[in-house]
Amino acid sequence: MKLSQYLLPIIKENPAEAQIASHRLMLRAGMVRQLGAGIYNWLPLGLRVLKKIEQIVREEMDAIGSLELLMPTMQPAELWQESGRYEAYGKEMLRIVDRSERQMLFGPTAEEVVTDIFRTSCKSYKDLPKMLYNIQWKFRDEVRPRFGVMRGREFLMKDAYSFDISEEAAKETYWKYHGAYLKAFERMGLKAVPVRANTGPIGGDLSHEFHIVAKTGESALYYNDDFSYAMADEMHDPKTAPAGFKEARGIEVGHIFYFGDKYSKAMKVKVQGPDGKEIVPMMGSYGIGVSRLVGAIIEASHDENGIIWPEAVAPFKVGLINIKPGDAACDKICGEIYGKVDSCLYDDRDGSAGAKFATMDLIGLPWQIAVGPRSAANGMVELKNRRNGEKVEVSVEAALGKVI
């Protein structure tokens, strides 16, 4: 992608409304623009990151046999009245009346809808276990939306749901999701710590939150040196944390629940068992904050100059800087590199070298290749690693060898 044709509205100064690094940097790097309170447009650069995160989550869901479907944003109130949550959910639920006076809502989660799908589709114990997920925009009418996409009102969530024949089978399924979450976060370049949690309004008796360790995190975490499970089964309370554990700040990016028959019983879900008797399936639900992760990754990985993307979620792998467009050697070498690197954002615009370097540092692509007239005349370029800042002058071939 050539920057001259891209939409990358960089902001040089720190926006006054942004209190935390990820909000500031996402605005400055032209990744998002606020449309309303807690509602964001995802500009091309931001959307690329969002889609990479979404795809990693999708692959790890598919890998454990979870099936992707898609539930609408608009849900009828009746299903929530059936589960008893319509009144209970309170003001965070965005309630809507359509032109025919039907009561609807913008789904904040989808236990009721997926349970309805299950009860009309699955009739036998042979249909179990069934693991379903979707990646869909949700709305929670937060009273104080803030921190950019970290606490927005319209946000992208992967929400999965499981149906099992017994509590034992359901808990096995629960631990499958637990493992898939650790893998997904690891693939995103994150250290995620699972923390035993309260179940809150979802209900149930077994729950874990997954936290990214970041200085700006909203929660206190207690962990041992290798972030292993040893901690993981404690509620995060300093009094109950084992001696010798360290304290850190965490950002919640996932939350999983086992809640047994809470919804299946309320919504009268039954399947026929092997002996002909009816069985009420045992359920769990499993959320990942996909849009929130974009902010959380930045909180965990940035410096004073900008974002530092882990390679797996970077919007582009390489930022290519033509220091002097119009210079024959610069244009030739840039053209060659641009033609060979698939995931490359090419700054082919006029402008000062300093501004170009600052933009590349700000948007945080893993590799920068700068092509200036003096070294270009000798077939050399400058290769920079954004994470450690190391710069080396190398041949075009050596640079390509490093980034392809």
Place this chain on the structure above:
Amino acid sequence: MKLSQYLLPIIKENPAEAQIASHRLMLRAGMVRQLGAGIYNWLPLGLRVLKKIEQIVREEMDAIGSLELLMPTMQPAELWQESGRYEAYGKEMLRIVDRSERQMLFGPTAEEVVTDIFRTSCKSYKDLPKMLYNIQWKFRDEVRPRFGVMRGREFLMKDAYSFDISEEAAKETYWKYHGAYLKAFERMGLKAVPVRANTGPIGGDLSHEFHIVAKTGESALYYNDDFSYAMADEMHDPKTAPAGFKEARGIEVGHIFYFGDKYSKAMKVKVQGPDGKEIVPMMGSYGIGVSRLVGAIIEASHDENGIIWPEAVAPFKVGLINIKPGDAACDKICGEIYGKVDSCLYDDRDGSAGAKFATMDLIGLPWQIAVGPRSAANGMVELKNRRNGEKVEVSVEAALGKVI
């Protein structure tokens, strides 16, 4: 994917609520389930088709330099008040008041939002042309939602928008989209006819609809033998259609508009021209009904037994039928084929051969491979082409050669 682990709730009888073939077949084939009036859950099989269509549209948008972004479903009323459309849009707009008494709406289209993005991001003629698109769920509160996903209320649309320096440049851009639309529909296995159209509530003086020819289409079309452009520039009116043109029924799947400065003027968009003077950009917008296309393709391609998917949008390429699970030869050959064909739905369940064949015909995968005990003992399978119904007994290798 093994059918024993999939979610494919087939319905044997025709659902009473479905009046047209696509609605009937999408329900029967377990592709969608109604959640509310004009609101559908996309089950795994339906979602796979939706995503294939979406991806083809995305690739053709990218190919002409249109940049993907994502605008939220919830939009603030203020922007629509600015353009003057908030009152004008009428009851099809789903209006919402949030907990802080802010007036919002579920976007039925996004001219205002994208114009706001443009005016805050682009300041110079050097930023033009700019072509932006997104693939996002929209809501139009139809008074009589019907025909399944063909006239739903919550629907997936690809909507693109262009900004140019002059009318001439804008019309060049318009024809780029026109060409991209023809390519996208062709890749989906469709004959799409562009028809000169009225601009309606979007405004402007140049517009084309794209129609798929199908017996159940809602519009009358007049076309020449090769569906070439010769027709294309007539409004679809029998009186003005050239002599010798044929009449057919069409389903609208795309609509493009050139409307000049209608929104840019109302919303005070300006960029600085090469001579320092301000220029009001000229705009167009370009829609494809992504979820509607799923139904439209079925209307254009089915028979009395079910759907016949064009290969490019088929949910799976191959349906593999194990006629006798438990038979060593059948299991072995099925296992081999399943391991080698990436896009394969494998019916590994117990049940009658007749029911399995009927299911495969209903869901309409391009190829069926049936493995029965007698032919399996000789290393042979039955290969069926869903479109023309041809069946041949061939070796496993020959079947694989045909479908991989």
